[in-house]
Amino acid sequence: MSIMSCRSIARSINLIILVLLGPAAVLAQGEGSGGWVRADSIVAAIGETPVLETDILMEMDLGLLGSSHLGADFNRLLEAYLNRMLILREVEEVGGFRLTAGQAEGAYQGYLLNYESREEYELKLTTWGIDEQEVFNRLGRALLASLYTESRIQFFVNILPSDIERAYEEDPERWGDATVYEVWEAIRSELVQETYQRERDRWLQTLRDRYDLIVYKMNGETQ
Numbered sequence: 001m002s003i004m005s006c007r008s009i010a011r012s013i014n015l016i017i018l019v020l021l022g023p024a025a026v027l028a029q030g031e032g033s034g035g036w037v038r039a040d041s042i043v044a045a046i047g048e049t050p051v052l053e054t055d056i057l058m059e060m061d062l063g064l065l066g067s068s069h070l071g072a073d074f075n076r077l078l079e080a081y082l083n084r085m086l087i088l089r090e091v092e093e094v095g096g097f098r099l100t101a102g103q104a105e106g107a108y109q110g111y112l113l114n115y116e117s118r119e120e121y122e123l124k125l126t127t128w129g130i131d132e133q134e135v136f137n138r139l140g141r142a143l144l145a146s147l148y149t150e151s152r153i154q155f156f157v158n159i160l161p162s163d164i165e166r167a168y169e170e171d172p173e174r175w176g177d178a179t180v181y182e183v184w185e186a187i188r189s190e191l192v193q194e195t196y197q198r199e200r201d202r203w204l205q206t207l208r209d210r211y212d213l214i215v216y217k218m219n220g221e222t223q
Helices: 003-012 053-061 074-094 101-112 118-128 132-154 161-170 184-210
Strands: 017-019 025-028 037-046 049-052 213-215
Touching (some): 037 053, 049 053, 049 074, 053 118, 074 184
Antiparallel strands (some): 017 025, 037 049, 037 213
16 A cells, blocks of 8 residues: 555544654554554654654655755655754744745745646645645745745855955866956855855754754664
């Protein structure tokens, strides 16, 4: 039985859910099922909050995890999802950072353009047993995390003229016969991207530690 089929069962029949300690399968038993079936699994935990496998698969299928550039690599999708959850924890803790109604609605209308028809979209919703509001909320949280990240990290990205000159002098042959002034903006752009990524990685590591992130391997060990 597929994970999506199990999810549909879990939403449509009376279930008794077992969640075992640590990395665990979530088991379900329906009336007359004759036994337990695997309905889901816990792939990570943020503090006491479990992260379920089907949340990752659903967001990938719905295009809520930037799957166009992450592909179908589950570990990369999981990392993106966990990063978002961690960032939202800080947003909630800090307070005061919100989307406007226009931002949320604009993001949702743009998202709907990914579907060729209303019927295709509604089929996705039915498959996962959710409604439009759930997608709207998840999309809004993703946008909130992205905008908060941008505003927070940009504060630490400060490229000085001396940084650009030093980068040029360290590898002048790369730029051919161009002077430092001719490639100034290209070097600055690279330094901005490198600094942004470095600061983002450093920040995310502090969030992993602060909010007690645990990621489970398939064999039950932690990563």
